[in-house]
Structures are given as structure tokens and as C-alpha cells.
Amino acid sequence: MTDAEILSVLRPDGTADPAHDPGLPDAELLSLYRHMVLLRTVDEKAITLQRSGRIAFFVPSTGQEACSIGAGHAVREGDWIFPAYRDHGVGLMRGYPLASLIGQIVGHATDATRGRQMPNHWCDRSIRLVSVSSPVATQLPHAVGAAYAAKVRGERVAVLTTFGDGGTSTGDFHAAMNFTGVFRLPVVFFCENNRYAISHPVERQTAAGTLSEKAAAYGLPGVRVDGNDVLAVRKVVGDAMDRARAAEGGTLIEALTYRIGGHSTSDDPTVYRSEEEVAAWRAKDPIRRFAAFLKGRSLLEDPAAVEAEAKEEVRRAVEEAEGAPPVPLSSMFEDVYAEIPWHLAEQRDSLLSGKG
Numbered sequence: 001m002t003d004a005e006i007l008s009v010l011r012p013d014g015t016a017d018p019a020h021d022p023g024l025p026d027a028e029l030l031s032l033y034r035h036m037v038l039l040r041t042v043d044e045k046a047i048t049l050q051r052s053g054r055i056a057f058f059v060p061s062t063g064q065e066a067c068s069i070g071a072g073h074a075v076r077e078g079d080w081i082f083p084a085y086r087d088h089g090v091g092l093m094r095g096y097p098l099a100s101l102i103g104q105i106v107g108h109a110t111d112a113t114r115g116r117q118m119p120n121h122w123c124d125r126s127i128r129l130v131s132v133s134s135p136v137a138t139q140l141p142h143a144v145g146a147a148y149a150a151k152v153r154g155e156r157v158a159v160l161t162t163f164g165d166g167g168t169s170t171g172d173f174h175a176a177m178n179f180t181g182v183f184r185l186p187v188v189f190f191c192e193n194n195r196y197a198i199s200h201p202v203e204r205q206t207a208a209g210t211l212s213e214k215a216a217a218y219g220l221p222g223v224r225v226d227g228n229d230v231l232a233v234r235k236v237v238g239d240a241m242d243r244a245r246a247a248e249g250g251t252l253i254e255a256l257t258y259r260i261g262g263h264s265t266s267d268d269p270t271v272y273r274s275e276e277e278v279a280a281w282r283a284k285d286p287i288r289r290f291a292a293f294l295k296g297r298s299l300l301e302d303p304a305a306v307e308a309e310a311k312e313e314v315r316r317a318v319e320e321a322e323g324a325p326p327v328p329l330s331s332m333f334e335d336v337y338a339e340i341p342w343h344l345a346e347q348r349d350s351l352l353s354g355k356g
Ligand SMILES: Cc1ncc(C[n+]2csc(CCOP(=O)(O)OP(=O)(O)O)c2C)c(N)n1
Pocket: 084, 086, 134, 135, 136, 163, 164, 165, 166, 167, 168, 194, 196, 197, 198, 263
């Protein structure tokens, strides 16, 4: 991989490069920060819940908060989101309620997916947040389909889809990028290159110098951005979404970042990564970096207060989700058929009578 042209805004001295600063109002800057802290707090709590047997599984995004939150902030009402499993931050930034997010991982009655989905498989029709796909990169052709439909209907919306570096090796990536190029569709492909697909390093994933240069083969612009810089991510995703809404076609964005924790709660990353490598990326923490910028602008006085507020919000959401009753057994037979077929009705009755 080469280091060619990586766009960043936040400079080492904590100031923003005026050439690319998206120029967000103070309240929006603070909102970005709060959501990044909230996202990290969700991770910490979810890992504790999983380790103590209160949830089954979790996919953390620690280290990648600037990607999800920066990209999520560029999504407007009417746009569609087809996210990867690691991007709960996109929904959170778009207004997906924390109570729903925690409800989904706990899987009790407050879970909109009624305990049928794995944790991290969120969806919310009201904000066009389409259900997370488990198979790597299958969300890309789904996003393209939604974009094609929007184009046919003459709607001026953009479609954001997010995925990892491993996703670029799939046939779905090729088909989605090609279709988007040929039909000039409003899709923003946001690839979070966190350097690993579970244990598989990105250098073994491709022989190309960068992932963004793959865009050229499909006639799309390809952009590389510092994925630990929330303002830079906001800038490039915002520009690409604007282009999409203006019917100027799709974009591939490669955000360079790093997953600080395991791939999921079922992974032990110490067997394939060195402590030095992780420490080097910890030093580039996206939240600390943004906090330095906010402090320089006198917008953030007390980061500990923001953290305490996030902890309390998450604590309350967990309490609500765990306090909800379990999903009733009968729900297993609902939501598929408008009229339940006789053989399923028979099975349901047998189960509910306790004789099943
Ligand atoms: C088609 C398919 N193959 C394999 C898997 C198992 N799997 C789950 S996540 C993952 C790695 C994906 O890595 P990447 O796309 O880089 O995203 P990241 O997890 O790093 O965010 C794999 C191989 C899967 N879910 N789907």
C-alpha cells in the first residue's frame, strides 16, 4: 500500500486546515464529539455485557468512530444507508435511538427485530437505515438497487454504503461499482480500510497500491481520506453525497483507519497483530484528536463531563432493555405470512400448549 494523497483536516497542532475544513457550526462540531464519545461508551458497555453473559456477541468500532460519525453526519433526510456491521455510529448520528440500539443487542421485547437477528444487525425504516448484512459486502449491490430505483423515480437522494477493506475482494464489490459507473448512480461507497479482515492483513487482500484507485476501472472518482479525522471524513463524504444528489454519479472513498479491539467479541487479535502496532494507532485516537481541536476553539471545557453523560445514557438504555420482558414464543410464527398456513398454526398451538 502507498501513502499517496490522504486528505486530512485536523493538523498535528490541533488546528484545522482551512483548505478542506467543512466549516460546521459550533453546535454541530460538539454534536460530532458527543456522538463519538457515545459510540465508544456503547462499545465498552457492550463488551462488558458480552463478557458477563448478558448478550451473546458484539462487533466493536473503537478506533473507527471518526469514520462512522463523520459519514453519518453527511447523510440527510431522504438518503439511504446500507451499513456494514461495524457502523452503528452512522445510524446513531442519523438519530437511530440509543434505546433501540441497545434493545437490539439485548434482544428482549424492545428489539425491533424481535430477537431474531444477531447483535449489531440494526435497522430503522424511519431513517432509511437498511438491515445490516452479515455476508461481507452484500450490502453494496443492495445499495445500488436502491440508487437505481431512486434514479428511475427521479428522486434527488444519495445512497451511502459502508464496508471494510476485505469487502473490496468480493464479486459484489465489482458488480456494484461497475453498475454504478455505467448507470451513473448516486452511490457513495465508503470503505473503512482498518488494515485487517479479521486476521487477514490488507497487504494480502490486494496487489493494488491503494483501494481507492480501483475506482478508476469503473469510471468513478476515488478518494483517500484520513479515517481518524472526523472533519476530513465529513468533508469527503459530504462532497460525495452532494455529487450523488446532484445526479453526478457515485464515488469510492477509502478511509485509512484501524480497529483497536478485536474483530468481534469472538476474536483474539493478539495472535495476529503486534502490541507495538496497536500502540502506534492508539496514539492516533480519533476522539482525543478531535477533543484537542475543540479545546483549541474553546468549545470543550470538560471532556470527563461528556463521558459521564454518555455512560449514564448507556446505563439507562441497558436498564430499559434488560428490564423489558422476553420476546413471546408465539412471535416465532409471526411477520412472515399474512395468513399463517395450517401446518405452522398446528406447530404454534402445540408449542404454546406446552405439548410441543
Ligand atoms: C461472504 C462472507 N465470507 C466470510 C465471512 C466471515 N467474515 C465476517 S467478517 C469478515 C472480515 C471482513 O473484513 P472487512 O471487510 O475488512 O471488514 P472489517 O470487519 O474489518 O470491518 C469475514 C471474513 C462473511 N461474513 N461473509
